[in-house]
Amino acid sequence: MRLSEARKDRYRKLAKDKGYRSRAAYKLKQINESYHLFEPKSTVLDIGCAPGGWIQVVQEITNNKCLIIGVDIKNVEPIKDVVIIQGDIESEVTIKKIESIARSKISVILSDMSPNVSGLWEIDHVKQILLTEKALNICNILLRQKGNAVFKVFQGEMLKEIEGKMKQMFEKVYIAKPDASRKESSELYYICLNFRY
Ligand SMILES: C[S@@+](CC[C@H](N)C(=O)[O-])C[C@H]1O[C@@H](n2cnc3c(N)ncnc32)[C@H](O)[C@@H]1O
Numbered sequence: 001m002r003l004s005e006a007r008k009d010r011y012r013k014l015a016k017d018k019g020y021r022s023r024a025a026y027k028l029k030q031i032n033e034s035y036h037l038f039e040p041k042s043t044v045l046d047i048g049c050a051p052g053g054w055i056q057v058v059q060e061i062t063n064n065k066c067l068i069i070g071v072d073i074k075n076v077e078p079i080k081d082v083v084i085i086q087g088d089i090e091s092e093v094t095i096k097k098i099e100s101i102a103r104s105k106i107s108v109i110l111s112d113m114s115p116n117v118s119g120l121w122e123i124d125h126v127k128q129i130l131l132t133e134k135a136l137n138i139c140n141i142l143l144r145q146k147g148n149a150v151f152k153v154f155q156g157e158m159l160k161e162i163e164g165k166m167k168q169m170f171e172k173v174y175i176a177k178p179d180a181s182r183k184e185s186s187e188l189y190y191i192c193l194n195f196r197y
Contacts, residue, residue, distance in 0.1 A: 011180045015053065021077075022053030024112060026180035027189065028150070029057050035174070035191050037148045040065035043106045045098060045142065047089050047135055048113030050074040055082055058110075069101055089113070089134055098142065105144035111135035111151045114187075121186065125156030132162055139169065139195060147195040155186040166192050 011023040020026075031037070038044065040062050046054050049070030056079070058068055068082045071094060076084045083101050087094035113135065115127035132151050139149055149170070153159060166173045171194035181187055 020053045020056055021051040023180065025053030025057050027112075027178045028054045028110070030178035030180055031150060031176050031189055031191060032057070032061060034176070035148075035193070037108055037150065037191070037193075038062050038066065039107065042108065043067045043069070043102050043104070044108045044110065045102070045106045045138075046070045047109065047111045047138065048072055048131075049084070049110075050076045052076050052079050052082075054110055054112060055079055066107075067102075069098060069106075071098065089131070089138070095138065095141065098138075102142060105147070106142045107144055107147050109135065109139055109143050109147070109149040111149070113152065114154075122156060125154045125186065126158065128152075128154040129156070129158045129162055133165075136162075136165055136169065140197070143195045145195060145197060149192045149195070151190045151192065153188055153190060155188055163190070166190055169197070170195055 011026050015023045015025055038058060038061050044058050044066050049055055050072035055068055055070050058066060064081060070076060070082055071085045071087060071089055073088050075086055085094060085097050113131040115124060115131060117124045132153050135151055170192035174191040176189045176191055
């Protein structure tokens with residue numbers, strides 16, 4: 001077994017043992033260890049939340065003291081105290097639903113969105129970056145001033161352009177490749193702190 005396979009397996013097993021719905025839970029845990037994204041009694045939006053591993057981690061970190069709204073095209077098994085919206089983030093209807101539930105501005109926006117991957121690296125990159133652009137637009141509508149965000153991206157030629165947009169929108173922008181993310185996968189995470197508007 002290659003090292004990366006072993007790591008994938010290790011996190012899958014850990015997630016199963018600890019009752020997390022996905023291995024991805026460990027990526028957010030590891031990111032938060034360095035960046036401390038959340039504060040209690042705030043609102044967190046998790047875009048592309050299925051099956052719900054990141055939501056479980058946010059609940060754990062904030063002692064279940066946040067309003068968490070999860071959105072995904074896919075069905076998500078209900079999670080106690082969490083509002084799940086099944087919908088496409090590219091649709092106006094979904095945005096309106098989020099707005100009506102959040103009522104005031106959101107403190108943290110998370111996006112772990114992945115498109116349906118074709119296996120063709122460049123195409124998947126473009127599709128993923130378009131989703132990230134959508135998530136950035138949602139920050140412009142819903143994120144509070146000084147709020148934080150995390151965006152998964154697939155590396156490729158459009159990366160610098162989207163990074164530039166993040167740097168305009170946020171005071172601090174960091175890049176992370178958590179240990180739980182497979183080394184050979186093209187995914188990276190942008191951690192964006194202190195929304196400027
Ligand atoms: C890697 S999974 C997220 C895993 C999640 N963070 C967890 O910890 O369980 C990526 C998700 O993005 C969702 N997604 C992709 N495009 C989307 C869109 N346009 N609107 C909403 N969700 C989308 C997919 O359905 C998929 O469930």
